[in-house]
Amino acid sequence: MRMEASGHNSPHPNPLPRAGEEANESLTRGPNRIDEEEDILSLRHHLVNWLFTPLYLLLLFSTVTGYIAALKLSNQPYDLVLTERARLIASRFDLIPEDITPGHTDLLPDAVGHLTFTLFDANATPLLGNATLPRPRPLDLAAEGPRLRSTSVGGEKVRLLTLRFHTTRRTPGSAYVLVMAEPVKDRLFLGRSILGNIVIPQFIFILIAGFAVWIGLKRGFEPLEKLRRAVSQRRGDDLSPLDEAMAPGEVRPLIHEVNALIERLKAMMEQQKRFVANAAHQLRTPFAGLRAQAELARREEVPPAVRTALEGICEGAGRCSRLVTQLLTLARNEPEARHEEAMIDLDLNRIAQETAMDWAPEAVRKDIDLGFEGAGMELPLHGYEGALRDLIGNLLDNAIRYTPRGGRVTLRTGPGPWLRVEDDGPGILPEEREKVFDRFYRVAGSGQPGSGLGLAIVHEVAQRHRARIVVESGEGGRGTAFLVNFGR
Template sequence: MNSLRRTLVLSLLGALVLVFALGGAATYRMAHGEIDALMDYNLRQFALSLRDRRFAGPNVAPPDESLDMVIQIWDDTGVRLYLSHPHTALPARAQLGYTTVTTSEGEWRVYSIPLLDHVIQIAQPMAVRSRLAADAALRTLIPLIALTPLLGALIWYLVGRGLRPLERLAREVATRRADSLDALPLTGIPDEARPLARALNELLEQLRHAMSVQRAFVADAAHELRTPLAALQIQLQLCERARDETTRAAALGELRTGLGRATHLVQQLLTLAREEPGEGIAARRERVQLAELARKSLADHAALARERGIDLGAESLDDGLATMGEPAALRTLAGNLIDNAVRYTPRGGRVDVSVGRDEGRCWLRVDDSGPGIPPEERERVLDRFYRPAGQVESGSGLGLAIVSSIAQRHEASVVLNASPLGGLRIAVGFSPAA
């Protein structure tokens, strides 16, 4: 279990241990420096205290284990008159002043001074000084080390107290009903947790909007399906009441047409639900040649255009333009653009498809010679189930909504303008593939 509280406590304790270690090292160095200065002073004072003593001849004193200093005295001819510790590893010659000598027994701090007709040398192992400095540093750290468990308990309590607002926020979210999408209160939340609370509120607002859109979609779909289903029921009743074959055949023809419209509406609803941003798992994006996409869509609608007497063709297709996208979804987009233009263009009209580059984007354009759409209604036709007033051709009002949804998922822009053919131009701009 990845506990934030435990992680913070262990991190803080680790930081304290590191600080203690660094403090101990600094204390050791400072104590060592002070002890060096004090011991050097003592060496000199000890040497000066021996100047009045007389040494008649060479003498080696028995060793005294309690004395951590070695004393050597020479006369003015270089004869050693006194040695406090036999078998010492110190050199047999003196270098005046303070020196640090490296021997087989380690480093020694040595002080030599000429007094009257003698040369006096006092030496002390550096290990003695290091031991004293370590003892001083340890005595400084022992109280802190002893207080470490108390510091750990105090840190555990304080971290837990600091995390209580997050626990309250978690309880607030956990105890909510699925349909409770009100914003979380920001009072009492620390500054560090406010970005999380604001992000949750933004997510709740997005969920509220998505549920509102979903409810509106279901209501609109039910309303739109009610009309064709009622018409199918009436046409079925007319078939049942037909008294002769001619009347029955006409009623069956109307029923077949109504079934086609209902089927088309259901298919459009399913397509729109599938193409909504964030619905399902996004398909893998590939490099899509827009010119090839346009050619396939033109071939798919060639029969419909011939049936309705529409001159359907390509004005200019740039084969060098491509975008990254979902091939199936982009084919649905292009198909809906062409299908919409063919259905709403009067017989004998014209529909042109083009692919070109402008202002750094790749544009798929569909122009028609139909009645067009007034400027004030061009943005609304991208909404679901919206149909401009005065439309003679039956439809579901979903074709351009599907186009807008797919374009939004591909971060493409949809622009509606007047067409040079006299009708409407719908252009979709894609980012070029790298």
């Protein structure tokens, strides 16, 4: 076994992780980007839809009623003027000579412009006028006072007025009917401009309301968004309750229930872990007994077939023993375990060196060059000695196990303190580097026996010491390096 007292000539003068490396190599699980954002958005869209559909319907309704009201309003002044003009013409009728001829226009007040009229006698016979307008209807002939209606004359939309009046000078008492028409173009123009004055402010009002609602919703959803971030940034094994105070009132009952669920889940998981630990504890003695008995039997003279079977039993019992030991070690280092071991001030350099010595025989058996490059000084650490030996032991076990014969494994320590186990074996693919710490997870195709619990133990022990683990490639991109940084 290679031994070096100082780490100065180490090929990695500073194996501590640089800030940028952490992202995919650190054990710390990154935020779990499920598209919760989309769900929140859809809820938001839901609300917006429910608010704005009625609002737009209201706008449509008020536009239609506004249009009708605007037309009505714009008719009133025009009708008034039209009636006044008709009365004026009627009043002038007495002034014109008896021998009137059709087409006589003296009746027209100045600037009557676009107005057309026809004068009828009581029998609806046209007497004079500047256009031929429809004869008055019997109803118009009978009515006292002016009558107004909208119709079209010669293809043009007009407002038609009929006014029955009596003369005093000519045949006293006889009635005449004046029919006047005015194109509705001007009225429509006024109506539309009134409508514009109603609709445009309403539209602006809805735009502002929409903007206000959108901002309000965004602000309203902020606490939920914060909660989502808090959940997504959690570590996979963090089962602490969610902060109810962070949630808006409506969501608080839900968070409360989720917390209750987490609590039940935690209890269940603890129960399960306790069960596994108890089972492992119960299995330890029988497996040890089985192994001892099989070893004894193997020493006896037995037929070859029985020997092969005995060897199988020995091997199987050995594996079972190891598995049970690993299970117990894992249970011992879980946060829920009642820790029997006390935290003490210790020297990480010494523990690392001693553990490396323990593994030297195994390295020799596999023809592996196991080296220890210590810091050359005491590395004080407040921690659990047994657990740290388990951590280093499992890293060395893996390095020796997975590195082919003739390979190189090096354990280094440094101030901080940190320790690093590096080999030039097959390496671990970047996408597997996080998963290998899961319980019972094994990379397929290594061809080596194992339980998949070694790195889970390493993880738990590191957690207990608040240490951070970084998995990277070894020297020159070959092999694997596990860096455990106790200084964080």
